[in-house]
Amino acid sequence: MRLLQVDEINVSYGRAMVLHDISMHLNQGEIVFVVGRNGAGKTTLLKTLMGLLKPWKGSILYEGEKTLGIGPVKLAQKGLRYVAQDKKVFSGLSVKDNIAIAAYSNAVSMPEAITNVTSIYPKLNDFMENKAGGLSGGQRELLLIGRALVGHPKLLLIDEPTEGLAAIVIRDIFKILVHMKTENISAIIVEQNLSIVNRLADRIYVMRDGHIIKEIDNSRQTEDSHELENYL
Amino acid sequence: MDILRALGFRVYPQKALPVYKEICVLTIFFLLLTPIMHMYRITDFMIFCIFVMSFDLLYGYLGLLSFGHVLYLGAGVYISVLFSIYINSNPLLSLLAGTLGGGIIAAILGLIVVKLDGASFALVNLAFSQIGYFLVSSTFQELTHGTDGISSRVEAWGFLNFSNEYITFSFILISMLLVFYFLRKLTSSPFGVLIRSIKENETRVTFLGYNTFLYKWITFLVAGTIASFAGGIYTLYVQYVSPTVLNPLDNIEPILAVLIGGAGNLYGAIAGGLLFMMMKDWLSSHFAVWQWVLGIILLIISFWFRHGFTGFVMAIRNYQRKKAVTYDQDGV
């Protein structure tokens, strides 16, 4: 049974159709990337998978169960996690409290949750009591991914993790994603940075104007990003 | 307009009936009411319909919910009355003064209010409505005689003798039709399309280069002016006015009327205005305490009948034509 099966979903914002008959799937342990120009509907796709938007047509099966209408709360409890493109943290709370909320909802003890996060990003220990709003973009992304990993999730939906970040941070994120792969945590990642895509992806979906125009099997792990660029 | 269409805004097609036919339909309808109800009552209803149409422009088309529209109705009433007493008792001049006066107030307050978002917009207008009531009943008491009320001094002018009920009825019917015509033209023009697009997604319209603040302000101004016009007309045949025309609790009335009739279309405004007034008449004459019924109707509408009476009618027509109601596939 596939971890995620999406069949011909159609999503609109008001009267504008954003996703047209999107079908895709994900197997346990896979890391799948979604690429495409701005406005192609990638963020909408992730939001829909997380239950924040509802398709008016089509179905989504997560672990064999229909997810339509379930909503993000229950999906998160079933092991789905979402890291948004705007890298929004709870800026009014401390870093520690940001983690505390994740710990609370997953019935994980605080020490364990903190270890979870700091094992990925040890430097965060120095910032525990600081207000999360004061973190830099890279620190936020690492906090968000770390927080998403609290409670042993099964599937992470990450929207443009490396956008606007310095190369050194991107390397850290890359390491985390590799680590996730070894832990058999699946992910669907929207990304513009093609070198990361090529090195990590098991499969790649290319989107344009709300359609998936190509599915590429990347298991051969080539460094060659030309084929991909042709579609963008 | 094509740009808007291409970006996914629904552009309403030109109405099937030309405006003139619609006006005839309305005229006949209202004339048919005369044997059923007392003429002055119908006149009251027509004025309320003008008021509701002005509110619908702001709420149904532009999407701004004001909890203080009564201010402009009251402004029209009082400015007309005061003009007729202190400056000139010509009916048309008084009417003009009331309309323009209310329009100026709308223009000024609009500058403050139009940049606010939904919640604040609703409440700040309510606040201004309260201030208006206070100004008329208290501050300017010497001029307005406060809660005692004041008598209108409008005189006849030429054949316009408003103590004659037929002349009054005709004048107000024609006024209502003129307002209808004006709003019909306005809402089916590119301006109308633009404000509807703003209602749907203001950010997108801004990205297209339009100054949405300006358009919202103009709409607010027009809505306020027409409401004041309604107030001015009211003064013409009513002998005596009091600050109750500015009662902030009455602000819910145009809202309820528009929702009952169906927001976003002029027929809905008229239908809603009529239905509401008739309901209010019937309820207040049968029960001492009756506003809770309005409350229940509002709840029913809020949950199940959001598109009001005209929406209900359209849904039936669609069902009969076996047209499935689906989302536009390509945003056209």
Added chain:
Amino acid sequence: MVESVVYGFTLGAILYLFSIGLSLTFGTMKIINFAHGMAYTLGVYFFITFLRVIPGAFSISALLAVLCMIPVAYIVERLIIRRLYGESLDYAIIATYAVLLIGTDFIKFVWGNVPQQVSDPVGLSISIFNFLIPVYRLIIVAVAAVLFVGINILLRTTIIGKIVVAALEDADGVRCLGVNVSKHFSIVFIFGTLLAVLGGILYAPISAADPYMWLSILLIAFAVVILGGMGNLNGTFVSAFVLGITMAITGRFWSQAADTIVFVVMAIVLIFRRRVA
């Protein structure tokens, strides 16, 4: 003059109690809750009724009234707020106004239209700097101060508080972590409503109760919340007292303008405020 200032503080305290619920409901659910005024009024009427039954027992009657309002708040939240929440702000406003209409008529039906009086439970005044100040008014201010501190502590130390603070900023973000935000919002709603009830009860001895008593306080509370920032409880605290004192001082010199001055202040602030309210 000093009496006016003290009265201003008292008004500010009551406004604060009333506005917390409004600000929270708006901050969390983006709903303007007109029914809040209905809860305030109904709570006071319950209180007066209990006081008639058990004369002299101010605190017990107050407690009973607050308890009676819990199911009312829960029903409004469950049947109306929760269903409209997130859908359309307009219909939420309209539906809560409908509840207000129904509730007001209910009160008129049960208790009638005549204003009801409640006497000052403490009945004492103390002398500060040669001015006679009713102790009761000071108690009200003290209650508000205690609440202010208490709420801040709750928000900072309890997990529910942290969830509320997070959700005020980014409710979807909290949901995506698996927290049932709606349940927490319900608790917040009921809590806010009960505070308004308390405010009404405390204010009752100072002003009479009538079925439309919500009208003036609701409008001013909206001004308090708009000025303080929707969802910003500390801002609400400040603006409540600022407006309360403004009203009291204005009322001393020009009694009918007290209400209006609040809106004038609000209008001025809105004109000059750069970000949209």
